[in-house]
Amino acid sequence: MARALPITHLQALLDRLGADGRTVVGPVARDGAVVLEPVRIVDELAQGWRDEQAPGRYRLVPGEPRVFGALLGPQSPKTWLYPAKLTLFRAERDGASFRTTSPDRPPRLALLGLRACDLAAIRLQDRVLLGSGVEDPAYASRRREVLLVAVQCHRSAETCFCASMDTGPEVSSGYDLRLTEVIDERGHRLVVEAGSEAGRAIAADLPLVDVPHDDDAASRQAAEARAGQSKSLRTEGLRERLLDALRGPHWDEVATRCLGCAGCTMVCPTCFCTAVADVTDATGAAERVRRWDSCFHTEFTHVHGGPTRAELAARYRQWLTHKLATWHDQFGTSGCVGCGRCTTWCPAGIDLVAEAERAATAERRTE
Amino acid sequence: MRLAVHKFASCDGCQLSVLDCEDELLTIVEAVEIAYFPEASSRMDDGPWDCSLVEGSITTAHDAERIQEVRRKSKRLVTIGACATAGGIQALRNLGDVEAWRAVVYARPEYVATLATSTAIADHVPVDFELRGCPVDKHQLLEVLLAMLHDRRPAIPRESVCADCRRAGQVCVTVAKGVPCLGPATQAGCGALCPGYHRGCYGCFGPSDHPNAPALSRVWQAHGADRDTIVAALRTFNTAAPAFDAEAKRLEEDR
Ligand code: SF4
Ligand code: SF4
Ligand code: SF4
Ligand code: SF4
Numbered sequence: 001m002a003r004a005l006p007i008t009h010l011q012a013l014l015d016r017l018g019a020d021g022r023t024v025v026g027p028v029a030r031d032g033a034v035v036l037e038p039v040r041i042v043d044e045l046a047q048g049w050r051d052e053q054a055p056g057r058y059r060l061v062p063g064e065p066r067v068f069g070a071l072l073g074p075q076s077p078k079t080w081l082y083p084a085k086l087t088l089f090r091a092e093r094d095g096a097s098f099r100t101t102s103p104d105r106p107p108r109l110a111l112l113g114l115r116a117c118d119l120a121a122i123r124l125q126d127r128v129l130l131g132s133g134v135e136d137p138a139y140a141s142r143r144r145e146v147l148l149v150a151v152q153c154h155r156s157a158e159t160c161f162c163a164s165m166d167t168g169p170e171v172s173s174g175y176d177l178r179l180t181e182v183i184d185e186r187g188h189r190l191v192v193e194a195g196s197e198a199g200r201a202i203a204a205d206l207p208l209v210d211v212p213h214d215d216d217a218a219s220r221q222a223a224e225a226r227a228g229q230s231k232s233l234r235t236e237g238l239r240e241r242l243l244d245a246l247r248g249p250h251w252d253e254v255a256t257r258c259l260g261c262a263g264c265t266m267v268c269p270t271c272f273c274t275a276v277a278d279v280t281d282a283t284g285a286a287e288r289v290r291r292w293d294s295c296f297h298t299e300f301t302h303v304h305g306g307p308t309r310a311e312l313a314a315r316y317r318q319w320l321t322h323k324l325a326t327w328h329d330q331f332g333t334s335g336c337v338g339c340g341r342c343t344t345w346c347p348a349g350i351d352l353v354a355e356a357e358r359a360a361t362a363e364r365r366t367e
Numbered sequence: 368m369r370l371a372v373h374k375f376a377s378c379d380g381c382q383l384s385v386l387d388c389e390d391e392l393l394t395i396v397e398a399v400e401i402a403y404f405p406e407a408s409s410r411m412d413d414g415p416w417d418c419s420l421v422e423g424s425i426t427t428a429h430d431a432e433r434i435q436e437v438r439r440k441s442k443r444l445v446t447i448g449a450c451a452t453a454g455g456i457q458a459l460r461n462l463g464d465v466e467a468w469r470a471v472v473y474a475r476p477e478y479v480a481t482l483a484t485s486t487a488i489a490d491h492v493p494v495d496f497e498l499r500g501c502p503v504d505k506h507q508l509l510e511v512l513l514a515m516l517h518d519r520r521p522a523i524p525r526e527s528v529c530a531d532c533r534r535a536g537q538v539c540v541t542v543a544k545g546v547p548c549l550g551p552a553t554q555a556g557c558g559a560l561c562p563g564y565h566r567g568c569y570g571c572f573g574p575s576d577h578p579n580a581p582a583l584s585r586v587w588q589a590h591g592a593d594r595d596t597i598v599a600a601l602r603t604f605n606t607a608a609p610a611f612d613a614e615a616k617r618l619e620e621d622r
Contacts, residue, residue, distance in 0.1 A: 031538040056589075075536060256582060258582065260577045262527070262529060263529050266529075266533035267533065282395045282509070294526075297524075299525060346542075347586055348551075
C-alpha cells in the first residue's frame with residue numbers, strides 16, 4: 001500500500017535528510033527562478049510557484065500551493081556534484097621543494113527535488129566521470145555520499161523533450177527516494193517510495209500514513225506530464241544525419257544568431273568540460289583551480305598559433321554534434337537528456353531541437 | 368622587481384585599485400620595489416623599470432611623446448583599465464568636433480593643447496599585457512602583478528561575462544526578467560557583478576575575444592530596446608573598442 005507524508009510533516013523529511021551532517025539542497029525561489037540551494041526549513045522551499053519556459057524565456061508565476069510546482073531551473077545536479085569552481089590542491093614552499101595539501105572534505109549532500117531527466121543526467125555523468133577508465137576524484141567523492149530524492153513530474157514545460165530521449169517523465173530508477181506530490185480533496189501529501197537501502201532507512205523514520213488510493217499516483221502524474229509534452233527530438237538516425245551535415249550551410253546561419261556566450265553548455269547537466277589553472281598568491285603559495293569551461297570559448301582550443309575553432313560556426317557545430325552525435329562514439333549514448341535547459345536559458349532563444357533538425361536536413365554545401 | 372605606475376588621460380580610478388592592493392603588496396614588499404608612483408609616493412625614481420603599469424589614454428601630443436619614453440625604459444609594459452586599453456569614455460571625442468567643444472567649454476581655449484582623438488596605449492607602443500575594466504578588478508590586478516613577478520602568463524580569461532555569471536549560479540537577467548545585458552559580448556573579469564545585482568552588464572570590461580555584437584543587438588531589440596538605447600550602451604567606457612564601435616556605427620548607419 002502506498003505511504004505518504006502529510007505536507008504538514010515536510011520538516012521531518014528535511015530534518016531526516018540533514019541528519020548526520022548532510023547538507024540538504026532543494027528548490028528555492030531566488031531572483032526570478034527556482035535554483036538549487038541549501039535548505040534547512042520548509043519555508044525556504046519554493047512553494048506556490050510555477051515555471052513558464054520558452055526558448056530564451058523563463059518566468060516564475062504564482063501557482064498551486066505545490067512545494068515542487070516549478071520543474072527545472074538553470075541549475076542541475078551538476079551544480080553540486082561537479083562544482084563550477086574547485087580547488088584541486090594547494091602547494092606551499094618547503095625549503096627547496098614544495099608540499100601539497102588536499103582540498104577540504106567535500107560536503108555530504110542530499111539533493112531534493114530532482115526530476116527524471118536529472119537522474120538520467122547523473123547516469124551520464126557517472127559514465128563520463130566514473131566509468132570511462134579514469135575516475136574523477138572530486139565527482140566520485142560527492143557522488144558516493146549523495147542521497148538522491150526525486151520528484152515525479154506532474155506536468156511538462158514547453159521546452160521539455162525527455163520523452164523522446166527516453167529519459168522521462170517517469171522517475172523509474174536511480175533514486176533513493178521518489179516523491180509524488182498529490183493535492184486533492186483528501187489533502188496535500190507526498191507519496192514516498194524508496195529505491196535503495198538508504199532510502200528505506202529514511203522512509204522508516206518518517207511519520208508516513210497509509211494511503212490506499214495513491215498506489216498509482218506516480219504513474220498517473222507521469223502520464224499527464226507525458227501527454228502534455230509537445231516537443232520532441234527525432235533521434236532516429238540523428239547521429240548519422242548530423243555527421244553527414246558537418247559541411248552543411250546551417251552552421252554559418254546559426255552563427256549569425258548565437259552569441260557564443262557558453263550559457264547552454266554551462267546549464268547543460270551533462271557538459272563536463274573544465275579548464276585548469278595554477279594561481280599563486282602574494283606569499284608564493286599556489287593553488288590548482290578547476291573551472292567549468294566550454295567549447296564556445298575560443299581559448300578552449302587554443303594551441304600555439306591560435307584556436308582550432310576560431311569561427312563561431314565551428315564552435316556551435318562542436319556543441320551540437322558532440323552532444324547529439326559523437327557522444328555516441330565516445331560514451332555509447334546521446335549526451336542529451338531532453339531537459340531543455342540549454343534552450344530556455346539561451347539569451348538568444350536558440351532552440352536545440354529546432355537547430356538539430358535544421359542542421360540535419362539542410363542541403364549540403366556544394367563545393 | 369622595480370615597478371612603476373604611470374598616469375595618462377584618466378580618472379585615477381585604476382591607480383586607486385593599485386593602492387587598494389596595499390595589504391597584498393606589503394606581503395611582497397621584499398620582491399617588489401615601487402620605484403615610481405606619483406599618485407602614491409613622492410619617490411619618483413627614473414627608469415629603467417622591470418614593469419610599468421600604465422593608466423590612461425593618449426590625448427595630447429606631449430603624452431604621445433611621453434609614452435614612447437615609458438616604453439623605452441620599461442622591460443614590461445602593462446596597460447590597466449578602459450582608458451589605457453580602449454581610449455576610455457573620453458574617446459567619445461573621436462566622434463565629435465573637438466575644436467568646437469574646446470571653444471565652448473574653456474574660457475581660454477588656446478591654453479588647452481589637445482589631440483582630436485583619445486587612443487589606447489597599444490595604438491602607440493607595443494604592450495605586453497592589457498588588463499581590462501573600468502576600473503580594473505583588484506584580484507585581476509594582483510594576478511597580473513604576481514604573474515609578472517613569477518615570470519608566468521597571467522591567468523586572465525578572455526571569455527564573456529556570461530561564463531562567470533553562470534558559474535556563480537546567478538540567474539540570467541535577460542532570460543528571467545527580460546532585462547537587456549551586454550554580458551554575452553563583454554570580457555569577463557568583474558565576477559559578473561552587475562547581473563548579481565539584478566541589472567544588465569554595461570560593458571565596462573570591453574569586448575570579449577569572440578563578441579557577436581550584431582546578434583546581441585537583436586536580442587536587445589527583442590526585449591524592447593531601440594537603436595538609440597543600444598548605441599548609447601555601446602558608446603560608454605569602451606566606445607572606441609573595435610567590436611563595440613563597429614556595432615554602434617552599423618546601427619547608426621542602419622537608421
Ligand atoms: S543539451 Fe540541452 S536539453 Fe540536452 S541535456 Fe543538455 S541542456 Fe538539457
Ligand atoms: S558540448 Fe562542448 S562543453 Fe559540452 S561536453 Fe561537449 S565539448 Fe564539452
Ligand atoms: S546557443 Fe545560446 S546559450 Fe549557447 S552559446 Fe549560443 S547564444 Fe549562448
Ligand atoms: S545576466 Fe547577462 S552576463 Fe549573466 S548570463 Fe545573462 S546575459 Fe550573460
